Amino acid sequence: MSGHSKHLPADERRAATVEAVVDLAAEQNPSDITTTAIAQRMGLTQGALFRHFPTKDAILQAVMSWVTERLLARVDKAAEGTTSPVAALEAVFMTHIDFVSEHPGVPRMLFGELQRPGETLPKRMVQTLIQHYGERLHRLLEAGKAQGELDAGLDVEAAAVLFIGTIQGLVMQSLLAGKVCRIRRDAPAVFAIYRRGIESNT
Amino acid sequence: MSGHSKHLPADERRAATVEAVVDLAAEQNPSDITTTAIAQRMGLTQGALFRHFPTKDAILQAVMSWVTERLLARVDKAAEGTTSPVAALEAVFMTHIDFVSEHPGVPRMLFGELQRPGETLPKRMVQTLIQHYGERLHRLLEAGKAQGELDAGLDVEAAAVLFIGTIQGLVMQSLLAGKVCRIRRDAPAVFAIYRRGIESNT
């Protein structure tokens, strides 16, 4: 039990805050999450939050930072233990699916941040996160082309867009069904179609 | 100039309201659209809106109704003038892409509605819209399998999910770039990969 004691050191409290936001995002529209709701989830008064974060945006920023670290680290680790680019892509895909199954609110938060007008810091963090993610995909896709595993005429840019869209589609499907478990269940079949679309003819 | 005169009959005013919401959704997070912003866009005072809609949710409901009619009608028409299931799928895809290019806020609104907790009427309308859309895709995909145009082992359910995800991915990409035109530009290449993934080997 990490979150049960009343007084927590500042860094642990900040970590608990991020966790609370990620949890809440799984249950409701992320842009409707209030500081009151966050505090309530933590068993805290609303004012206490502002002792650890100067503003609500700073909280979101911390969440984005958390997501970036965790997601990219897990994805990189998954890609490491593979023997071919296509195997790596599949590992990355499944790892990403695992991540959003554990934290269904995260992809919605990212999508929501991207919709905000203007140039907020959390929004910029999402942009760079997806940019880094895209670079990894590019690398794997190019490698796959180079060694003949992927179709020689493949449009790498389009393939990267579709990779992310595939995940987004699964997220949407889980929203429709109201059950997160659908994501994991449907992921293999959906990825199989994607792979067929990019692989070279055997 | 349809929206410039001060007094409008109720049905025209309602139509203008829907148009204003669709426009606003293209520029900002749909769930952050206020009745004040809607009224301002129409050159109206905020209170006037509630003479035509009992509640804000009723406005959203009207928007969803508008989307359902327009999108399904256009998509059906596009599928009609085709000679094969795959051609129909491509026509549906491109028509859908045209639609979201003209109204970039619409897919974001749908996605946003799906995220609301509980069972609101607008949310339910989105669910049935996508359900109807999915049925059309199912029909086309099954037809394609039956006549050998599509892979015999194709998972139709997964293919339908990926079809919608493909569009969602393009929408996300346009959010990242900040330019709507990217959707139309990248759509053909992305669909080509999708088609390759579902077609039978030649």
Place this chain on the structure above:
DNA sequence: TAAGATAGTAATAGATTACTCACTTTCGAA
């Protein structure tokens, strides 16, 4: 043109939001 119906205004109520601050409680080191 007079009058009833329709549409819009301006002010405001009531709820909710992010954020502040004076005060209290708890922790940890001397």
Place this chain on the structure above:
DNA sequence: TTCGAAAGTGAGTAATCTATTACTATCTTA
């Protein structure tokens, strides 16, 4: 054990949101 610093409380504020209402302007039609 004591005491200063760190963490939390709870009451408040200003801004903003949806929705209401008494009143006014405009259209339509007889």
